[in-house]
Amino acid sequence: MWQWFFKLSSPKWFYTISGQLMPWLATLTTLLLGVGLVWGLAFTPPDYQMGENYRIAYIHVPSAAIAMGCYYMMACMAAAFLIWRIKMADMIAKACAPVGMTFTALALFTGSVWGIPTWGTWWIWDARLTSTLIMLFLFIGVMALRSAYDSEAAGAKATAVLTLVGVVNVPIITYSVKWWNTLHQGASSLSLSNTAANPPQIWVPAFFVGFGLLGFYLIAIILRTRNEILMRERRTEWVDEILSASKSKGQGLS
Amino acid sequence: MTAPRKQRMAIVGFIVAGSAVAIGLVLFALSEGINVFYTPTEVAQGAVPTGQNFRIGGMVKTGSLRTGELEGTLVEFLTTDCAIDIPVSFTGVLPDLFREGQGVVADGYIDSNGVFQASQILAKHDENYMSAESVAAMEASGATCDP
Numbered sequence: 001m002w003q004w005f006f007k008l009s010s011p012k013w014f015y016t017i018s019g020q021l022m023p024w025l026a027t028l029t030t031l032l033l034g035v036g037l038v039w040g041l042a043f044t045p046p047d048y049q050m051g052e053n054y055r056i057a058y059i060h061v062p063s064a065a066i067a068m069g070c071y072y073m074m075a076c077m078a079a080a081f082l083i084w085r086i087k088m089a090d091m092i093a094k095a096c097a098p099v100g101m102t103f104t105a106l107a108l109f110t111g112s113v114w115g116i117p118t119w120g121t122w123w124i125w126d127a128r129l130t131s132t133l134i135m136l137f138l139f140i141g142v143m144a145l146r147s148a149y150d151s152e153a154a155g156a157k158a159t160a161v162l163t164l165v166g167v168v169n170v171p172i173i174t175y176s177v178k179w180w181n182t183l184h185q186g187a188s189s190l191s192l193s194n195t196a197a198n199p200p201q202i203w204v205p206a207f208f209v210g211f212g213l214l215g216f217y218l219i220a221i222i223l224r225t226r227n228e229i230l231m232r233e234r235r236t237e238w239v240d241e242i243l244s245a246s247k248s249k250g251q252g253l254s
Numbered sequence: 255m256t257a258p259r260k261q262r263m264a265i266v267g268f269i270v271a272g273s274a275v276a277i278g279l280v281l282f283a284l285s286e287g288i289n290v291f292y293t294p295t296e297v298a299q300g301a302v303p304t305g306q307n308f309r310i311g312g313m314v315k316t317g318s319l320r321t322g323e324l325e326g327t328l329v330e331f332l333t334t335d336c337a338i339d340i341p342v343s344f345t346g347v348l349p350d351l352f353r354e355g356q357g358v359v360a361d362g363y364i365d366s367n368g369v370f371q372a373s374q375i376l377a378k379h380d381e382n383y384m385s386a387e388s389v390a391a392m393e394a395s396g397a398t399c400d401p
Contacts, residue, residue, distance in 0.1 A: 045385030049351060054383060083262045119376045120349030126290035161269060168274040172281070181289040181311055183359055188381040197382035 009086045011229045012238050018222045025222075029215030036208025044202055056114045062210035064107035064132070066217050068170050070100035071135060074142070075167040078160035090156045091232065093163065094146065095224035099217060101139035108132060119183060127176035128184035131169055138166040152232075291359050294338040302364075310370055311359040311378065315339055319354050333358055333370070340364075344372040351377035 008014060040058035047054040077093035080086050111129070112122040123129065142159055149155030177186040188198045233239045281288065291311030292301055302308050310333055318332035318339075329348065332339040342360050352358060357378030362371045 045387070048384045048386050048389040049353075049356075050379065057383070079266050082266050083259055118349070118351045118379050120352075121374075121376055124290060124376070127288050164266060164269045165273040167270060168277050172277075180285070181291050181293070183290055183311075183376060183378055185379050185381040188383065195387070197384050199385070201385070202383050 009084075009088045011088055011091070011233050012236075014088055015226055015229050015242075018226060022219070022222065025215055025219055029212055029219060031212075032208050032215060033212030036205050036210075036212050040205035040209055044205055050118055053114065053117050056110050058206055058209050060107060060110040060114060061206060062213045063103045063110065065210065066213055067100055067103035067107055067132075067135065068173060069214075070096050070103060070217065071138070071167065071170050074100060075163050075170075078163040081156060082160050082164075087232070090160070091225050091228040092221065093160065094156075094228055095221045097139050097143045097146075099220045099224070101136060101143070103213075103217065104132065104136040104139060108136065124183045126182040126184055127180040128173065128182050131173045131176050134169050135166075135173060138162075138169065142166075293335045294333055294340045295335055297340060297364070298338045304364060307361070307363050309359055309361050310340065310342070311357070312340075314352070314354045314356055314358050316354045329375075331358075333360065340370055341368070342370040342372050344375050346373075346375070348375055349377040351379060356380075 037058070041055050044055070046052050074093050074096035077089040077096065080089035081093065108129075111132075115122050115124075142163055145162055146155045146159045149158065176182060177184055188203075190200075190203050191198050192200060194201055230239055230242075291309035294310065294312050296302070297310060312333040312335045315332040315334045320330045322328045327345065329344045329346075331342055331354075333342050334340075342358075342362075344360065344362075352375060357380060359376040359378050360370060360372035361374040361376075365371050
């Protein structure tokens with residue numbers, strides 16, 4: 001396990017393995033998203049109160065969960081970079097910020113669209129919504145801080161510290177609906193029975209979409225990390241070989 | 255593990271723990287203000303100074319709703335947390351999800367008659383998603399007051 005971990009910290013190894021993994025990941029993602037979206041949007045029964053509009057939850061809930069997972073991942077990478085000085089960890093952390101920002105924005109946007117017909121407002125400063133907005137600003141702040149440095153190394157270090165300071169916000173998002181009175185509903189407890197609240201016929205398609213979006217998230221992270229590897233390792237021999245090979249074939253990188 | 259790595263690990267731990275403690279203290283100090291609404295019980299215990307604008311949250315008591323004939327006219331109902339009921343009066347358009355037995359958050363103030371004069375009504379949805387069949391099955395087993 002440790003050997004695998006240290007192998008992963010080699011940019012060349014990461015580049016090769018992720019290139020081989022990509023077609024499988026892309027196929028799996030397309031299948032999961034296709035099945036989940038069609039099932040969730042067209043075949044699950046409407047909610048007894050909200051009718052059809054609750055279906056936005058099939059996008060809203062997974063994107064919020066992935067955005068939070070993305071922050072945890074970025075924080076782990078920041079810690080790995082600070083402690084073991086693994087450059088790969090910093091490259092992945094750099095890839096996380098814009099993707100996490102996008103998923104957070106998607107969660108906030110779909111939540112607002114859902115809030116208008118159900119709550120009667122698109123925004124309220126309750127603990128869940130506010131802490132999620134803070135996460136959006138953290139992702140943006142992390143990107144801004146990194147780009148403010150001319151030196152790659154100094155920017156990476158400062159960004160890692162900011163990322164770690166902000167990580168406490170993520171459990172606050174999770175528990176906000178328990179600790180305080182909020183307009184946002186609490187976490188749903190999933191049931192195995194079709195004659196209870198939150199039956200499998202409603203949540204199973206959500207898991208398909210969730211894992212599909214997770215696949216999409218991983219693809220986005222891997223593509224960005226691969227670009228970052230090529231940029232930073234452009235003076236090395238192995239990158240030179242890849243570039244000249246793809247030039248002679250007249251194709252994109254593989 | 256080498257000494258500098260151990261030291262850096264301690265620094266990382268300190269950053270995370272330190273910011274968690276700092277933010278935890280701030281949230282603890284602000285906890286009253288973070289709640290988006292007061293429950294009827296809190297209002298009855300005098301948590302809110304009279305005449306002040308605030309939000310009240312609870313369930314619309316079943317059987318208490320009286321609406322005007324036209325949409326946007328006077329609406330009156332009792333908001334409850336199963337212990338205390340507070341009357342709410344509102345003139346305006348209600349959200350689609352507003353109904354008896356469901357969560358509600360109202361923005362306004364308590365007048366001299368003890369009636370909450372709402373200027374905005376928001377519907378609070380619970381975390382239960384159900385199809386019509388499941389509801390029929392659950393209603394057969396009897397509903398409870400559970401805000």
